[in-house]
Amino acid sequence: MKISRACIYCLARQAVEIAEEATKNVTMQEEIIKRSLKELGDMDFKQTAPEIAFRMHQHAKNNTGVHDPYLRLKDQYNEIAKEIYERIIEEKWLHKAEDRFDRACRLAIAANIIDFSVGLKLEHADVVKSVEDSIKHDIFGTDSFYTFIKAITVSDLHKSCQDSQNYMVCK
Secondary structure, eight states, rough: OOOOOOOHHHHHHHHHHHHHHOSSSSHHHHHHHHHHHHHHHOOOTTHHHHHHHHHHOOOOOOOHHHHHHTHHHHHHHHHHHHHHHHHHHHHHHHHHHHHHHHHHHHHHHHHHHGGOOOSSSHHHHHHHHHHHHHTOOOOOOOHHHHHHHHHHHHHHHHHHHOOOOOOHHHO
């Protein structure tokens, strides 16, 4: 998706967060922020936010030599994910589910709360609550979860027909 003006605020915030995660050196942080904001000022609105964020990360890497400014956070949230995973296994969330695929999809959706591009202020309790809520609430969409399953099935059938030597059989 092409960048919109509404993305600029978020990218500017990310510039500060990237700098602060990459180094404790204030001078280096300021340089990363300046270069990132210059990147924003020079951007082409035909680009996507991830393309611009990638270049901002490159500025942090080049200035600090830190390959992944979010490594510490990733490690921290991986530990939270392991705790939740162990709970899911111990309490047999999938095995007890009426529809295991539905439950697995809900858990995958809940896991998407861990997204550092939307901010770094996510607490342990927020992650746990997201996972717990995911199995209680309806999945919203254009119709229903089962419409989603049907679409996958039709798509798989269509792909099988395209790959088939005898396409006429599939019609």
